[in-house]
Amino acid sequence: MEHRIESGADALYMDERDHVATALRDMKAGETVQYRNAEGLRAVTVVDDIPFGHKVAVVAVEEGADVRKYGEVIGRAVVSITVGQHVHVHNIEGIRGRGDLGSKEAAAQ
Amino acid sequence: MMNGTFMGYQRANGDIGIRNHLLIIPTVICSNQVCNRIMQMVPGGVAIPHQHGCSQIGADKDRTFDVLAGTGKNPNVGAVIIISLGCEVVDPAALAEEIRKTGKPVEFFDIQSVGGSVKAISHGAELAKRMMADLEKQEKVPVPWNKxxxxxxxxxxxxxxxxxxxxxxxxxxxxxxxxxxxxxxxxxxxxxxxxxxxxxxxxxxxxxxxxxxxxxxxxxxxxxxxxxxxxxxxxxxxxxxxxxxxxxxxxxxxxxxxxxxxxxxxxxxxxxxxxxxxxxxxxxxxxxxxxxxxxxxxxxxxxxxxxxxxxxxxxxxxxxxxxxxxxxxxxxxxxxxxxxxxxxxxxxxxxxxxxxxxxxxxxxxxxxxxxxxxxxxxxxxxxxxxxx
Structure with missing residues (x-):
C-alpha cells in the first residue's frame, strides 16, 4: 500500500487519539483551517497565530491532562487548552527528564 | 535481493570499505597540531583532533580508547598513523595493537622521543606519504551489499x-x-x-x-x-x-x-x-x-x-x-x-x-x-x- 498525505488539508492529524494537529503552513488567528481525520475533512478556527510545524488543538484538554500526538502522550497541559489554541511550551510540559521536579515519581504525579 | 555486490574495498579481516582513508590519530589533545599539519601535507589524509586522552581514568579513559580504536578499525580506513605526546594515559602501543587486529597497516611514534613538533611533523609526513602511496594502489573489487x-x-x-x-x-x-x-x-x-x-x-x-x-x-x-x-x-x-x-x-x-x-x-x-x-x-x-x-x-x-x-x-x-x-x-x-x-x-x-x-x-x-x-x-x- 502506498502511504501518501492527501492534499487539501492545512494541518496534519496523525492518530484518532490525538488532541493536536500539526500546521502545514503559517496560520493567522481567526482563520478557519482544515485537517483530515477518519471521517474526512474537518474545520477548526484557530485563535492564535500558529507557525508552520507548530501544533493546533483540535480537541479541548483540561489542565493536568495528558496531551497526545502520534496517538502517544507528548506531555501534559499546564493550563486548560481550548480548541483552536496554539499548543506549545507555554501550555504543555514534558513529564519525562524532569530533574527540576525532584524524583521521577514526583514528576509523574 | 539486488545483484548482491557493489564495488568497494576488501579488507584483510573480511570487512568491506566504501572509502580508503589514511587516518592520523592523536592519542591526546597535545598531539592535535602535529596531526593537523601532517594532514595538510598529505592530501587524502584525515586527522581526528579531539580534547581527550589524558587526565582520564576508568570507564571514561576506556571510552576514549574505544572510540579512537574503533575509528581506526572502521572499514573505510585503509591505514593508520598514531601520534602520541609520550606521557599521556592513552597508550599508543595498545591502540596500535588493537587496530592491527583488522590486518591494516598501523604506525605509531611519540613527539617527545622524536624531538618536538617540527621533527614529528617531518617524520609523520614521511610515513604518511609512503602509506598513502600504498593505499592508492589498492583497487576496488565486488563486495557484498549485506556487509x-x-x-x-x-x-x-x-x-x-x-x-x-x-x-x-x-x-x-x-x-x-x-x-x-x-x-x-x-x-x-x-x-x-x-x-x-x-x-x-x-x-x-x-x-x-x-x-x-x-x-x-x-x-x-x-x-x-x-x-x-x-x-x-x-x-x-x-x-x-x-x-x-x-x-x-x-x-x-x-x-x-x-x-x-x-x-x-x-x-x-x-x-x-x-x-x-x-x-x-x-x-x-x-x-x-x-x-x-x-x-x-x-x-x-x-x-x-x-x-x-x-x-x-x-x-x-x-x-x-x-x-x-x-x-x-x-x-x-x-x-x-x-x-x-x-x-x-x-x-x-x-x-x-x-x-x-x-x-x-x-x-x-x-x-x-x-x-x-x-x-x-x-x-x-x-x-x-x-x-x-
Whole structure:
C-alpha cells in the first residue's frame, strides 16, 4: 500500500487519539483551517497565530491532562487548552527528564 | 535481493570499505597540531583532533580508547598513523595493537622521543606519504551489499522530522535490512517517552530490558543534574521548530530506524554486528553520536534534519536529508536529499524512502556527499567522567 498525505488539508492529524494537529503552513488567528481525520475533512478556527510545524488543538484538554500526538502522550497541559489554541511550551510540559521536579515519581504525579 | 555486490574495498579481516582513508590519530589533545599539519601535507589524509586522552581514568579513559580504536578499525580506513605526546594515559602501543587486529597497516611514534613538533611533523609526513602511496594502489573489487552498515541519526529536528524525513529514512532502513545489511540507531536521550514502542520490537525480553535500562540510566543522570531537560533537549531550535517536549521529539525520532525487530543493544562505539537492526547507547549530541557509530564500524550515517546542519564525519560519509522545503532551499550547500514533497501530498512515503535508498547505494559506490565535498570531518568523543 502506498502511504501518501492527501492534499487539501492545512494541518496534519496523525492518530484518532490525538488532541493536536500539526500546521502545514503559517496560520493567522481567526482563520478557519482544515485537517483530515477518519471521517474526512474537518474545520477548526484557530485563535492564535500558529507557525508552520507548530501544533493546533483540535480537541479541548483540561489542565493536568495528558496531551497526545502520534496517538502517544507528548506531555501534559499546564493550563486548560481550548480548541483552536496554539499548543506549545507555554501550555504543555514534558513529564519525562524532569530533574527540576525532584524524583521521577514526583514528576509523574 | 539486488545483484548482491557493489564495488568497494576488501579488507584483510573480511570487512568491506566504501572509502580508503589514511587516518592520523592523536592519542591526546597535545598531539592535535602535529596531526593537523601532517594532514595538510598529505592530501587524502584525515586527522581526528579531539580534547581527550589524558587526565582520564576508568570507564571514561576506556571510552576514549574505544572510540579512537574503533575509528581506526572502521572499514573505510585503509591505514593508520598514531601520534602520541609520550606521557599521556592513552597508550599508543595498545591502540596500535588493537587496530592491527583488522590486518591494516598501523604506525605509531611519540613527539617527545622524536624531538618536538617540527621533527614529528617531518617524520609523520614521511610515513604518511609512503602509506598513502600504498593505499592508492589498492583497487576496488565486488563486495557484498549485506556487509553494509548504516547509522540513522537526526539532528536540528523540527516538526517535519517526525512527519516526513524520519519515516522516509525508516523506509530506506527497511530496504537495507531486506538486503541483509545492518542498521544502527542511537540517541538514548531521544527515545525517552517512546522507549515502550521500541521495547515491543526487541527480539527477546533481555534485549527489551536492556533498552529500558539504558533509558533509565540516562534519565537518572538528568535527575541528578536537577534540571528540566527541555531547553537542552529539545533544544531552543527544536522548540522554535514546533517541538514542545522530549516525548514529542522522541516519538518523531524513532521512525527513522524503520520497522525491523531490534536484535540487540550495544554500547557506545561497540562493534555493530552484521545483519539487522541494533540500538547503540549514545547521547543525542550529533557529533558524539555519529562518531560513536563510525567507531562501531558504520560505513555511512544517514542524517535527517529539519532546521539544517552542515555536519559530516571524519571517516564516513554523512547523507543529509530534510523534509523541510525551506531548509532544503536555504541550506542546499549542505543538504543531499529533499523529501519535502511528502508533506504537500505530491510524493509518497515509499517514493521518499526509495530516494534515500538510491542515495545510500550511490554513496556506497563512491559518490561524494555534500559534507565530503565541503571537507566536513567532525569528530567528538563522548565523555563520562571528570577531568582530573
Amino acid at each position: 553494509l552498515k548504516v547509522g540513522v541519526k537526526c539532528g536540528g529536528s523540527d516538526a517535519t522530522s517526525g512527519l516526513s524525513s524520519n519515516p522516509a529514512l525508516g523506509a530506506a532502513a527497511d530496504s537495507l535490512i531486506a538486503e541483509g545489511g545492518s542498521i544502527v540507531i542511537g540517541e538514548t536521550t531521544e527515545i525517552i517517552g517512546a522507549e515502550h514502542l521500541l521495547a515491543e520490537r526487541c527480539v527477546t525480553p533481555e534485549v527489551s530490558n536492556q533498552l529500558y535500562h539504558i533509558v533509565n540510566r540516562f534519565e537518572d543522570e538528568v535527575q541528578r543534574m536537577g534540571a528540566d531537560m527541555r531547553g537542552g533537549n529539545p533544544s531552543p531550535g527544536n522548540i522554535a521548530g514546533g517541538l514542545s517536549t522530549i516525548e514529542e521529539k522522541s516519538l518523531g525520532c524513532i521512525s527513522k530506524c524503520g520497522k525491523a525487530p531490534i536484535q540487540g543493544v550495544i554500547e557506545y562505539a561497540e562493534n555493530i554486528p552484521d545483519h539487522g537492526l541494533y540500538f547503540m547507547d549514545s547521547p543525542g549530541n550529533d557529533i558524539e553520536c555519529v562518531s560513536g557509530m563510525a567507531a562501531g564500524g558504520a560505513h555511512i550515517v544517514c542524517f535527517t534534519t529539519g532546521r539544517g546542519t552542515p555536519t559530516g564525519a571524519a571517516v564516513i560519509p554523512v547523507i543529509k536529508i530534510t523534509g523541510n522545503k525551506m531548509t532544503f532551499r536555504n541550506m542546499e550547500d549542505n543538504m543531499d536529499v529533499d523529501v519535502s514533497d511528502m508533506l504537500d501530498g505530491t510524493g509518497s512515503l515509499e517514493q521518499a524512502g526509495d530516494r534515500i535508498w538510491q542515495e545510500i547505494k550511490e554513496v556506497a559506490e563512491g559518490k561524494w556527499t555534500k559534507a565530503e565535498v565541503l571537507g566536513h570531518q567532525e569528530f567528538s568523543i563522548n565523555r563520562i567522567g571528570p577531568s582530573l
